[in-house]
Amino acid sequence: MRSAATSLVLLLASSHAIACEPPSLEPARRIDGAKHVVLFRSAPTPLPLNASFALDIAVCAKDGSAVATPKVDAWMPAHRHGMNYRPSLTETRKGLFRADGLLLHMPGRWEFVFEVAGERLTATHDID
């Protein structure tokens, strides 16, 4: 019986390392990384071409550790350049961040890059 309890505890602990649930953000896009989960949503939605917008970002770490403020960027892989603006980040509540001042100045395929504690999580976004 003791051993069953131990394995249950072990099982719970390891399942904890496989998934985590970030603060809820609806509707949002989800990126599942090896160590983190990121949800993000633009304000306004849909995000506008060639005008400033913000991203609300919810993050959690699969090992249960507290998450530091992520770095946020966007670039156009096919054009080999990024934005002309560097977003500023603020933590609005635990695990929830707002990135302000993004601006996608050309139509086409962009890639959002979230860097959380050294892990790079990316999502493409097409805009025209």
Added chain:
Amino acid sequence: MRWLAALLVLLAAAAPRAELLDFSADEIARIVRHGPWPPTVAADPSNRVSGKQDAIGLGRALFFDARLSPDKAFACVSCHDPDKAWSDGRATSMGRTALPRNAPSLLDVRQRRWFGWDGGHDNLWSMSLRPILDAREIGGSTAGIADLVRTDRNLSACYARAFGREPGAVEAEALAIDAAKALAAFQETLTSPRTPFDDFRDALARGDKAEAAKLPVAAQRGVRLFVGRGNCAFCHLGPAFTNGEFHSIGIPFFVAGGADGGRHSGIRTLRESRLTLLGSWNDDPVRADGIATRHVDPQHRNFGEFRVPSLRMAARSAPYMHNGSLATLADVVRHYARFDPERLHGDGEAILKPLGLDDAEIDDLVAFLESLSAEPPPTDRRACG
């Protein structure tokens, strides 16, 4: 009866054949994004007299007034001539000394995010004060501006009506900045007219093929190249045909005694200025419009990047580019057609590549660019009061 039939055939041949190319749904969607025109624009929150008639009148009077310069030699209109789409027709402007850049048209200037070829200003009133104080341009001073507004009876009365206070009670710097805000209010009224392209675009948007077919076929072929194979709309996007941002298209930027750093020096100018949207002269207490200025991020590639110009009324504001180095629209299109990526410094725009346009296609693109111009409304030169 035979002669009547012959006459009809002749007439049919003489009348221009209205024809509409078989634009795809995707092409129509891309074309429709370049309208509607004119767009609705709100008053500028950073300028408390934006949109106010009295301030517009004061700004108009100052715009044409050479007394802003110590020797009465220069006014804004010296380099921004209404008969040349508010530019000066020169490759590079000539003030008290030669300037390194081309005077841009002031049409639709309310819609800009950045001002000047390098975006060294983030608002229209600071951009309007600069030429008055610049020794190479009007060569005036804040004291000189204040003196003029305080002592000229007409300007003084106009100022009092526009700003709700007597100019004598306002110190010189504040008065000069108010004058610049009046100049801005005036320039905001300079908008480019609807053009043949706009009629075509609106007709396509509502599915009116007969009306759309009125745009000459050469211009239609040009539109197709512009939104398609030419890749032009990546940078010249939206109703104003510009994203308002900075790119290098391989125009040389060497000037007498060095290089024009373009956006690189623009960001430096911006950071050194007290008259940005982040400063205390912004009349908007929440400074919401300062978001771009707050987040602008210098890049290595900025050196030699210049602001993407609007293409509206371009046919009337030759010559072209930040240094006026291309004389005609045909020269511009040939520049893109024979584009040599080797000429771009650093990691250039990957979307710019030789387009392989033949002479007929170059003519078509020019025909389209010309369809973005029309006769402007007559210029209102009434003084205030």
